[in-house]
Amino acid sequence: MTAYDAPVRHDDADLAALDGLIGHATVQGVPVLHAPRPGDVSAGLFFRVGRADETLSTSGVTHLVEHLALHRLGVSDVHYNGATANTYTHFHVTGDEDEVVTYLNDLCAALRDLPLDRLETEKEILRTESAGRANGPDSQMAMWRYGAQGYGLISYDELGTRSLTADQVQQWAETRFTRDNAVLWITSDHVPDGLDLTLPAGRRIPVPAASDALPVTPAYIRGDDGHVVFDSVLRRSTAAAVFAEVLGRALFRDLRQEGGYSYTAEAHYSPRDADFATLTAYADALPEKQDAVVGAFVDTLAGLRAGRIEQAELDSVRSKLLKRYDTPDLGAAKLPSDALSLLLGHGILSPEQHKAELEAVTVADLREIAREAWDGGLFQVPARGADWAGFTLAPQYSSSAVTGTRHLSLENDDVTLVIGAEGVSLLLPGGPVTVRYDACVAMTTRPDGARFLTGLDGFRVAVEPTLFRDVTAERIAVLDAAVPPAAVVPLGARDPERIPQPREREKQEASPAPQVGGDEARKAASPGLRRLPVWFVLLVLSEAVFGLGLVIAILQTSDSAHSAWMHLTRAILPAALAIAYTRRAYRYAKRDRG
Incomplete structure (x- = not known):
C-alpha cells in the first residue's frame, strides 16, 4: 500500500499517536492537548x-x-x-x-x-x-x-x-x-490549575459536505489581468502535500527562472476537511506576457502528468519536509495542527508514521496525483480562455428560464427580465440566468423596490425597477411572497443618486426638461427641436455658404477662365463639408425622434 492510499485513523488511534510527545486530558468536557x-x-x-x-x-x-x-x-x-x-x-x-x-x-x-x-x-x-x-x-x-x-x-x-x-x-x-x-x-507540560472551560453541552457538528457547481472539469473562468490561478480538490495524503511542493518548484523554475515571465510562481496545499484538501497554484504576469504564462503553466502541469519528475527533485522535497521533525519542542510545534485534526476527525500521525509515509512516496504516486489534480482542476486565466488546452468554460448561463411576465430592458433591446411563479430569469443574448425561489439562498431588498436574488449555484439576478419596463410594485410583491423568509436580507435606503437609471435617461438628467421615462423622455428633452430642427438650420446655412462661394468666385473672376474655375473650386470644398455635416446631423435628429 502506498502513502497515497494510506487509511485514515480516528478516535483512540488519534490519541495513541500523541502518547510520549503530546499529553491529553479533559477539562469540563473539552479535550485538551498539551506539550x-x-x-x-x-x-x-x-x-x-x-x-x-x-x-x-x-x-x-x-x-x-x-x-x-x-x-x-x-x-x-x-x-x-x-x-x-x-x-x-x-x-x-x-x-x-x-x-x-x-x-x-x-x-x-x-x-x-x-x-x-x-x-x-x-x-x-x-x-x-x-x-x-x-x-x-x-x-x-x-x-x-x-x-x-x-x-x-x-x-x-x-x-x-x-x-x-x-x-x-x-x-x-x-x-x-x-x-x-x-x-x-x-504549550505546557500540565493542565494549569484554575482552568474553567465551562460551556453549554452540545454535539460535535459534522464538517459540511461539499457542493459542486462545476458540471464538467477541468474547467476555466476568466479573471483579472496579471493573475493566473489553478486549483483542484485532492484526497488528503502525505503524497498530495509532497506534490504541492514539487509543483511549486516546477512553476518557479519554468515561469520565473527559465521563462522570465513571472515574479511569483508558487503552489500551496491546505486541508479543506477530514478527507480532502485544496491545491492552489498561482503565477503573476505583465499584460504582454499573460499568454506566455498561461502556456507555460499548462506545459508545467502537462509535464508532471506525463511523469517528467526527477527522482532527485522528489528526494529534495522529501528531505525538506523531514527536516521539520528536527525542530526543538516538536510536540509543542505540532499542537495546533493535531488539535485541528482531532476536531475535524482527520487521523493524527505520529512523527514516525509521517516519516514512514514520506519515505514511501514515489514518482509514480506524484504522477497519479498530477492527473487527479488536472481532472478536477479549475483554471482562472485572463483574456483569451483555455479551450485550446482541454479546459471547458465554466457555465456562464443557466440551463433553462422560467415563464412569466416579460419586462424589456430600458437600456438594451436584447435583454429581458422574466418574473414568474417559480423564479426569475434574465434573458441575455448568450442565454438565460435563472434563480428559482426554492433555490434562492439570499434576496437583498431595498425600499426603492430593488431586489437581488442569488441561487445555490451562485447565479444572481438583479431586479432594478428603474431599468426594466413595467416592473410595478405588484410584480415586486410576487418576489417578496415567493422567496423563503429566511433568505431575505433587508438593506437600507440608497441615496437617490445611487439608484441606477437607464443610460439614455442619464444623458437627459442635465436638461431642465421634465423626465417621464422611455421614449417620452427623449421627446420632451428639447422642445425647440420639434419647432425648428437643427438639421434644417444647418442645411440652409450650408446652402448659403455654397451660394456665397459662387458669388465670390464670379466677382473675383479675371480675364482668365482658369482663375474663375480656381475660385469656384475653393468654394466647393467648404460647401461640401457643410453638406456632409448636415447629413450626419439629420441622421442623429431622425434617430432621436424615432
Whole structure:
C-alpha cells in the first residue's frame, strides 16, 4: 500500500499517536492537548464551526460571535486574537500561565453570556473590516467551484452583518460554541490549575459536505489581468502535500527562472476537511506576457502528468519536509495542527508514521496525483480562455428560464427580465440566468423596490425597477411572497443618486426638461427641436455658404477662365463639408425622434 492510499485513523488511534510527545486530558468536557515549550505559554481554543456552516443570508454569524466574545476581554497587554475560517473558529493567546488561564476563563464566560447590546456596533465593525480587506487573486475560485453555499461562501460578503438578530446570534453561540464541539491546545507540560472551560453541552457538528457547481472539469473562468490561478480538490495524503511542493518548484523554475515571465510562481496545499484538501497554484504576469504564462503553466502541469519528475527533485522535497521533525519542542510545534485534526476527525500521525509515509512516496504516486489534480482542476486565466488546452468554460448561463411576465430592458433591446411563479430569469443574448425561489439562498431588498436574488449555484439576478419596463410594485410583491423568509436580507435606503437609471435617461438628467421615462423622455428633452430642427438650420446655412462661394468666385473672376474655375473650386470644398455635416446631423435628429 502506498502513502497515497494510506487509511485514515480516528478516535483512540488519534490519541495513541500523541502518547510520549503530546499529553491529553479533559477539562469540563473539552479535550485538551498539551506539550511543553520554554518561555511564554501559548494556547488555542478551537470550535468546529466556520463560514462553510452558514447560509448566504446569515453569513457572518460565526464572525460576529467571535467579535462579541473578544470584546468582553477588553484591552490587555496579553497578546490574543481570534480567527474565523471555513470549518473552524480559533481563539488564541500568549502570555504567562496565569494570564493564559484568565484569558481562557473569561473567553468561555463571554461565550456563555455574549454582550448582545453591542451587536449593532460589531456589525458595523465587521462591515468596515470587509470594506478594507483586499480581495486576493483567487477570491472568486470558491464561488465558481462550490456556488453560493458551504465552502463557496468565502467568496461572498457577510450579508448577515446587515440583518442578523440578537436571538439568531445567541442561538448560534449556544449550539455551536459548546464543550462537545471544541478542542483546546496549550504549550505546557500540565493542565494549569484554575482552568474553567465551562460551556453549554452540545454535539460535535459534522464538517459540511461539499457542493459542486462545476458540471464538467477541468474547467476555466476568466479573471483579472496579471493573475493566473489553478486549483483542484485532492484526497488528503502525505503524497498530495509532497506534490504541492514539487509543483511549486516546477512553476518557479519554468515561469520565473527559465521563462522570465513571472515574479511569483508558487503552489500551496491546505486541508479543506477530514478527507480532502485544496491545491492552489498561482503565477503573476505583465499584460504582454499573460499568454506566455498561461502556456507555460499548462506545459508545467502537462509535464508532471506525463511523469517528467526527477527522482532527485522528489528526494529534495522529501528531505525538506523531514527536516521539520528536527525542530526543538516538536510536540509543542505540532499542537495546533493535531488539535485541528482531532476536531475535524482527520487521523493524527505520529512523527514516525509521517516519516514512514514520506519515505514511501514515489514518482509514480506524484504522477497519479498530477492527473487527479488536472481532472478536477479549475483554471482562472485572463483574456483569451483555455479551450485550446482541454479546459471547458465554466457555465456562464443557466440551463433553462422560467415563464412569466416579460419586462424589456430600458437600456438594451436584447435583454429581458422574466418574473414568474417559480423564479426569475434574465434573458441575455448568450442565454438565460435563472434563480428559482426554492433555490434562492439570499434576496437583498431595498425600499426603492430593488431586489437581488442569488441561487445555490451562485447565479444572481438583479431586479432594478428603474431599468426594466413595467416592473410595478405588484410584480415586486410576487418576489417578496415567493422567496423563503429566511433568505431575505433587508438593506437600507440608497441615496437617490445611487439608484441606477437607464443610460439614455442619464444623458437627459442635465436638461431642465421634465423626465417621464422611455421614449417620452427623449421627446420632451428639447422642445425647440420639434419647432425648428437643427438639421434644417444647418442645411440652409450650408446652402448659403455654397451660394456665397459662387458669388465670390464670379466677382473675383479675371480675364482668365482658369482663375474663375480656381475660385469656384475653393468654394466647393467648404460647401461640401457643410453638406456632409448636415447629413450626419439629420441622421442623429431622425434617430432621436424615432
